[in-house]
Amino acid sequence: MKKTALPPIGNRILKSAAGVFLCGVVYFLRGKGGIPFYSMLAVLWCIQPYSESTLKMAAQRTAGTFVGALFGLITIVFEIYAVPVYDTLWGYAFIALMIIPVIYTTVVLDKKNASYFSCVVFLSITVIHMTDNDPFLFVLNRVLDTFIGIGAGIAVNSVRLPRRRITDTLFAAELDDMLSPVNERLTPYSKVEINRMLSDGANFTLATMRTPGAITEILADVKMKLPVIVMNGAALYDIKENSYVMSYIISDSTCKKIRDIVKNRDMNMFTNALCGDNLMIYYDELKNEAEKSIYTSLKKSPYRNYVNRLPSPEDRAIYIMIIDKADKISALYAELxxxxxxQLKIITYPSDDYKGYAYIKIYNRNAGKQKMIEYICSSYNIEKFVTLSIDGEKSARSINRIAHELKKSFEPLCFGKK
Incomplete structure (x- = not known):
């Protein structure tokens, strides 16, 4: 059986607990005035991974509270003073009818996401607290309780230990060190922490042997500012601009010679080549089950373009991939x-996904992650760089370690220091 490590308790969970406690403290400071339950609901809604999200949620909650409280007041006046129908079928019919203007008002105000909260506030007033001695006081306290929760949420989410930020250093990490062994995705903790540090000015990049098509979905929620080192250092790819910043090319004449050798051994190769800013994957005839499986599983991706023909002389080959039975790969590797x-960088390794198979990957001899890191530093005027890595074997418990190391390196604690 696979051992599955429990995820760590993240900052958002801890901040949520702190926010709830702060609402309880305010309740006692008010002489047990109001209802802390509503403050606690508001604070839990406002605790978000990012500061801008907290402010957005606070604005939604404020709008929802005002709309719900306004129509709650109207309903109170109608059911108590105009037509006393509270706790009758007609009374509930009127409450149901008032839901329409409550929701419609949030639509008119372009606060559609606040519709649910408006209804919660409205129903808490008209259904639960209509029989209070002073329902009008409850409305006032309901609004105040919400503001207390919003304030507590913003305060808790804004609290940070004093840290200084290292903005003259490029931090580089291996993408595979950060991916979950279960689904090959970044953990929520890593995404939140990296995005927060990127917004605070961190110079951070990732290196991988994968193609841009393979990492685009993985990094869809990460707001990378610097280009990513892809294909084992053969290219730099800007995810935001969907373009190649720099690449090392294998000449067309060399590709033809390699193709002749591969073809003579009755094998196929995938040539990854740039056509403009598009990466095309050229192939001839699929020869084995591993090739067919790779092609079938990846051809549907919008980030990959498989073409069943030879590359044109104008195409710029970045790397060549060959997969076949291990003994055939071994013999081909020796000849290549x-x-x-x-004149080329040629690597081989066994396949984890296809038992008995192995890969050969071929790059320009200058391709390399170190050179690309140095190129980024030079191009973006970054003085130095630090590589972050996992010591030892990667495990379910270690995949957040890169984010931890980045946090310690980029924003070390600086009590009393500038």
Whole structure:
């Protein structure tokens, strides 16, 4: 059986607990005035991963509270003073009818996301507290309780230990070190922490042997500002601009020679080449089950473009991938190394997904993650760089370690320091 590690308790959970406690403190400071339940609901809604999200949720909650309280007051006046129908079927019919202007008002105010909260406030006034000795006082306290919760949420989410930010350093990490072994995705903690530090000015990039098509979905929620090192250092890819910043190319003549060797061994190769800013994956005839499986599973992706023909001379080949039975790969690797070992970077390794198969990947000899890191530093006027890595074998417990290390390196504690 697979051992599944429990996720760590994140900052949002701790902040939620702190916010609820703060609402309780305010309740006692008010001499047990109001109803802390409503403050606590508001604070839980306002605690968000990012500061801008907190302010957005606070604005929604404020709008929802005012709309719900306004129509709650109107209903109180009607059911108590105009037509006393409270706790009758006609009274509930009137409450149901008033739901329409409550929701419609949030639509008119372009606060559609606040509709639910408006209804909650409205119903809490008209259904639960209509029989209070002074329902008007409840309306006032309901609004005040919400503001207390909103204020507590903003305060808790804004509290940070004093830290200084290191903005003259490029922090680089291996993407695979950060991916969950279960679903090959970043953890919520990593995404939140990295996005927060990026918004605070962190210079951060990732390196991977994957193609842009493979990482675009993985990093869809990460607001990367610097280009990412892809295909084992063969290219720099700007996710935000969907463009290649820099790449090392394998010449067309070299590709043809490699293709002849591969074809003579009755094998196929995938040539990843740039056509403008589009990465095309050229192939000839799929020869084995591993190739067919890879092609079938990936061809539907909008980020991959498979083309069943040879590349054009104008296409710029970035890297070549070959997968086949391990013994055939071993023999081919020996021949390719003998022929091109001094002018290309050729690597081979066994496949984790296809038992008995192995890969060969071929790059320009200058391709490398270190060179790309240095290129980023030079291009973006960054003075130095630090590589972050996991020491030892990656596990379910270690995948948040890169985010932890980035946090310690980018914003160290600075009590009393500038």
């Amino acid at each position: 190394t003998e022929s091109f070992g001094e």
